[in-house]
Amino acid sequence: MSLAVLRRAVLQLLLTVLGLAVLVPFxxxxxxxxxxxxxxxxVPIQWIPQEFHFDNYVRIWDRIPLGTYLYNSMFLSVTITFLQVLTGSFAAYGFAKISFPGRDLLFxxxxxxxxxxxxxxxxxQYIIMERLGLVNTRLSLILLQAFGAFGVFLMRQYYLTIPDELTEAARIDGLNEYGIWARIVLPLSxxxxxxxxxxxxxNTWNDYMGPFIYLTSNDLWTVQIGLRTFIGLYEAEYAMIMTGSVLSILPIxxxxxxxxRYFVQGIATSGLK
Known part of the structure; x- marks a missing residue:
């Protein structure tokens, strides 16, 4: 067995062990x-229960309005994701493909x-939202999270891999910047x-502090806040918390x-110029 094959086998074994270790909490x-x-x-952990209580997945829907919580989480996650992708990709195009004074310093x-x-x-931030009368509304979270510097950075790094000749040719053909972004850059990204x-x-689905600070009405709670219902002053219903946690990770x-496939490809190529 060659040294290269041995190294690869050891690396595969190490990655397998690390992967299994990550899956233990789940x-x-x-x-x-x-x-x-x-x-x-x-203690020790009983990995195979003596009796399985699958009725936990039925009882939790009666204990809390889980459907409402899941809807609120989904609404916020989808809306904020759409806005971040829209604003991040649009701003990144300006930083990557349009030359203007102070561009790099501003970026x-x-x-x-x-x-x-x-x-x-x-x-x-909270004071601003309170004075605008947006506390205890979904709009407060949407406005605060609709823009993100990380998204701009990620998209700009990918846009730099797109040849400038494509955008220059589109400008010569009479396409404006909005058309170049929508018809050429986005389809390639x-x-x-x-x-x-x-x-x-x-990140939005798992957000706890944001909804905890801005949402006080039970009808607006996300699933992360709703699971706090099972935590009392002196005790907690851990089985219900785990049941709700399992249901909450299914959409993710x-x-x-x-x-x-796109996620791995995007992460792998975003840093290449």
Whole structure:
């Protein structure tokens, strides 16, 4: 056996072990969702319950308005994802394909905002939303998350891989910048668009602090906030929490499975110029 083959075998084994280690928490969550509360936190972990309580997946719909929570999460995730992809791709086109004074300095300043922690400006944001009368509305979260520096960075890096000759030829043919962006650049950027859409969707779906701060009405809660219902002052219903968690990751799993090919391709090529 050659040294190269041995290295590859060791690398494959290492990646397999790491992959299985990542899946352990998900396996524990799935097993815990069909247990009683008293059986969830046993030491050592009981991987195969003596009795499976699949009725947890039926009872949870009666305990909380899970359908409403899932709808709210889906509405916010889809809307914010669409807006971030739209604004991010449009701004990235300007930074990548249009020359204007101070472009690189402006882009650097905009990207530098990624380094600013959200906790540093969440209070001013809340004050602004409160004065606009948007607290306890979905619009507050949509407006705050419709723009993202990371999306602009990701799309710009991908746009740099598109030859400038294509856009120059379109300009010579009389196509304006909006037409170039919509008819030439976007169709060539499906992998990057899919990557940005998937990352934004997952981040919005799993967001806890945003809905927790701005949404006070039970009818507007997302699934992440709704699962707090099972946490009391002195105890928590861990089995119901795990059941709700399993149901909440199903939409993410479906989205990832459908967009996996574009996602991997987009991440792999976004840094190549």
């Amino acid at each position: 396996a524990w969550m799935l097993v815990s969702s069909v247990k009683l509360d008293s059986q969830v936190l046993t 650097l300043a905009y990207i530098a905002t990624i380094a600013v922690p959200w906790q540093a400006y969440m209070v001013p 499906k992998p990057a668009l899919a990557s940005l859409a998937l990352l934004t969707f997952v 799993l479906v989205v990832f499975l459908f967009g996996q």
